[in-house]
Structure formats: C-alpha cells, structure tokens
Amino acid sequence: MIDYQTKCWHVDSVVEKPARLPQLEEPARLLAANEAVAFPTETVYGLGANALSSLAVRKIFEAKGRPSDNPLIVHIANRKDLDKLVSELPVQAEKLMDAFWPGPLTLILPKKEGIAPEVTAGLGSVGIRMPDHPVALALIEQAGVPVAAPSANRSGRPSPTTAAHVLEDLQGRIAGVVDGGPTGVGVESTVLDVTVEPPMILRPGGVTKEQIEAVIGEVQVDPGLTLLEEQPKSPGMKYQHYAPKGEMWIVQAATPEEQQAAIRRLVGQAKQLGHTVGVLATEESKEVYPQADVVVTCGRRGDLSTVAQKLYDSLRAFDQQGANYILAESFPTEGVGLAVMNRLVKAAGHRIFRA
Ligand code: TXA
Ligand code: MG
Numbered sequence: 001m002i003d004y005q006t007k008c009w010h011v012d013s014v015v016e017k018p019a020r021l022p023q024l025e026e027p028a029r030l031l032a033a034n035e036a037v038a039f040p041t042e043t044v045y046g047l048g049a050n051a052l053s054s055l056a057v058r059k060i061f062e063a064k065g066r067p068s069d070n071p072l073i074v075h076i077a078n079r080k081d082l083d084k085l086v087s088e089l090p091v092q093a094e095k096l097m098d099a100f101w102p103g104p105l106t107l108i109l110p111k112k113e114g115i116a117p118e119v120t121a122g123l124g125s126v127g128i129r130m131p132d133h134p135v136a137l138a139l140i141e142q143a144g145v146p147v148a149a150p151s152a153n154r155s156g157r158p159s160p161t162t163a164a165h166v167l168e169d170l171q172g173r174i175a176g177v178v179d180g181g182p183t184g185v186g187v188e189s190t191v192l193d194v195t196v197e198p199p200m201i202l203r204p205g206g207v208t209k210e211q212i213e214a215v216i217g218e219v220q221v222d223p224g225l226t227l228l229e230e231q232p233k234s235p236g237m238k239y240q241h242y243a244p245k246g247e248m249w250i251v252q253a254a255t256p257e258e259q260q261a262a263i264r265r266l267v268g269q270a271k272q273l274g275h276t277v278g279v280l281a282t283e284e285s286k287e288v289y290p291q292a293d294v295v296v297t298c299g300r301r302g303d304l305s306t307v308a309q310k311l312y313d314s315l316r317a318f319d320q321q322g323a324n325y326i327l328a329e330s331f332p333t334e335g336v337g338l339a340v341m342n343r344l345v346k347a348a349g350h351r352i353f354r355a
Pocket of ligand 2: 150151159
C-alpha cells in the first residue's frame with residue numbers, strides 16, 4: 001500500500017563543496033532508514049534509495065511503476081565507495097572518472113556482491129555515477145549509503161527537472177523530495193559500458209560521444225539507439241518513455257525552413273480534424289506557427305544544450321495546455337543533440353514524418 005505524506009525540503013543556499021547541510025538531516029535519515037527520497041542532480045531529479053537494501057530499492061520500483069527488469073544507477077559521493085560496489089576497474093574507467101566525475105557520465109562496471117539484486121535486475125554489471133550537484137553529493141554523504149536512483153518520474157513519463165514535476169508524478173507515493181531548484185543539464189547522464197572493448201554508449205546523455213572520445217579514443221554507439229530498429233542493449237532503452245499524453249510526431253526535412261513549412265501544413269490538416277494542436281518550436285521559430293493552439297518554446301536551435309535543458313519541461317507543458325496532437329521540430333544529432341533526438345524519438349513513440 002503506497003500512502004505517504006510526501007514531505008518537501010527546500011535547500012536554497014547552494015554550497016560549492018559537499019558539506020553537512022542541516023536541511024538534509026531528515027531526508028538523509030530517511031534514506032538510511034530505507035525510505036525512497038527524491039533529490040536534484042545536475043541532469044534530472046532522481047528517486048533515491050539505499051542501494052544495499054532490497055527492501056529500500058523495491059520502494060523505488062513500486063512508486064514509479066517501473067518494470068523490474070530495468071536496472072538502476074547507483075550514485076556515490078566519493079570514489080572510495082567504488083570498493084564496495086565494483087569488483088574490477090578497467091584503466092579506461094579511471095581516465096573517464098578523472099575527466100568527467102562528478103558529472104553526467106554513468107559507467108557500467110563489473111559488480112560486487114552486496115548490492116541489492118533489484119538494483120542490477122540480475123545483471124553481472126552495475127551502473128555507477130557521481131552527480132555534479134552539491135545537494136546530491138551532500139545528501140549521499142550524509143545518508144552514508146550508496147544511493148540507487150532512477151529519474152523521479154512515473155514510469156513512461158518525461159523525467160523531472162523540477163521538484164514540482166516530481167510531486168506531479170509521485171506525491172503520496174514517496175517519503176519526500178528535496179527541492180534544490182531546476183536542474184541544469186536537463187537530459188540524463190550518458191550510460192557508457194566499459195566492460196566491452198571498445199566501450200559502448202548505451203544511452204546518449206549529458207557527456208557527448210565527442211567528449212568521451214577525446215579522452216579514451218574511439219567508442220561505439222549501441223546500433224539499437226540511433227536507428228531504433230534493432231533491440232537496444234540497455235534494458236531501459238526499449239521502453240516507451242518521456243511521453244506527453246498527446247500523440248506526438250517529429251517532423252524532419254532537409255533544412256529548418258522546409259521543416260517549418262511542413263509543420264505549418266500539418267498543423268492546418270490536424271486542425272481540420274478537430275485536434276488541439278501543439279508545436280514544439282525554438283526561440284528562432286516560435287513566431288512562425290500562428291495557427292497552432294499551443295506553441296512551446298524549447299531553447300535555442302543555435303545552442304542545443306539549451307534545448308536539452310528545457311526538453312522535459314516542454315513535453316509536460318503540452319499536457320498542461322491540453323494539446324492532444326503535437327508536432328515537433330527535429331534537431332541535428334551532433335554533441336548533446338544525439339541525446340535530445342534519442343529522447344524526442346522515444347517520446348514520439350518513433351512516429352517520424354519525413355517531409
Ligand atoms: O542522469 C541520470 O542518469 C539520472 C539521474 C537521477 O542520475 N538517472 C537516470 O536513471 O536516468 P534511469 O533509471 O532513469 O536510467 C538508467 C538507465 C536505464 O536505461 C538502464 O537500463 C541503464 O541506465 N542501466 C542501468 N544499469 C545498467 C546495466 N548494468 N547495464 C546496462 N544498462 C544499465
Ligand atoms: Mg528514467
């Protein structure tokens with residue numbers, strides 16, 4: 001039975017270095033007592049629980065309605081915590097940690113016994129990251145346990161980038177949420193499997209393929225990801241995800257101008273069918289869809305990191321404004337654009353219109 005008085009703790013003063021924060025005493029105590037607590041990271045809000053306790057980790061799956069075959073990422077605050085979790089550290093992993101931790105890179109590593117089996121969904125490996133957020137680091141440190149945490153949304157919904165998003169999905173289902181303001185990166189961490197050679201990106205995210213290759217040389221991208229034809233290797237990538245309630249289509253064309261023209265045409269057709277039509281636009285194009293009922297502006301095309309930052313909030317905005325048919329602009333897949341397009345294609349349930 002899930003029936004919590006979900007608490008909310010505000011942490012306004014963002015500290016530079018992890019330190020003991022009095023506002024985090026209660027949530028840290030609840031985490032240590034095997035309750036599920038949501039908290040901010042630099043990517044999205046996570047729903048945390050003690051990674052060493054099956055009882056605690058099951059609360060995450062229950063609150064989210066998450067399929068039990070989808071493993072969780074373990075969050076740590078210090079590198080020495082790896083000793084308890086990982087049986088072996090490939091050389092490349094150390095280089096990557098030096099370069100990107102704390103930060104939005106999750107490493108898939110050979111696991112050690114002791115981690116709750118629910119965390120890894122029975123796999124021999126475990127995903128680990130050190131988040132680049134002072135509140136997350138302080139909370140993990142104060143709880144004194146490694147913290148398993150998926151994104152703090154109901155399964156299938158866009159990931160939360162504010163505490164309000166978390167409450168929208170999980171109010172009454174979790175012990176509480178630490179509100180540290182909106183997250184920065186906006187899309188989840190990059191998941192990189194370093195147990196294979198060359199290492200393979202299982203989920204594109206905040207750290208780009210280009211950045212990783214600058215540190216360790218060539219990496220592969222799971223072919224199931226970009227084309228979305230084969231079965232992706234990461235269990236989590238096969239589920240429909242991030243979806244707004246309306247039916248969403250991504251519109252692709254050779255140039256941004258042709259894309260806009262195609263979207264305008266499709267808006268007209270959808271209006272005739274009686275739909276409440278939404279368009280996912282950017283700062284550059286927000287004025288060009290006057291016929292649409294709802295235009296949501298998602299960052300600047302000229303800087304895709306701003307699109308990543310606003311993506312999930314934009315998807316939720318269509319629900320709030322009642323759009324039941326959504327046409328989305330498409331983005332180049334360079335840099336963080338790969339993560340943006342991966343999430344967008346999944347949010348659209350792979351519906352792509354090629355003009
Ligand atoms: O930015 C993030 O990574 C956020 C914040 C909260 O840290 N967390 C997050 O967790 O996105 P989640 O559970 O929503 O996504 C975890 C992804 C899933 O696609 C899962 O299948 C994959 O990581 N994963 C976890 N452990 C794995 C493993 N051992 N092998 C392959 N994939 C794994
Ligand atoms: Mg997620």
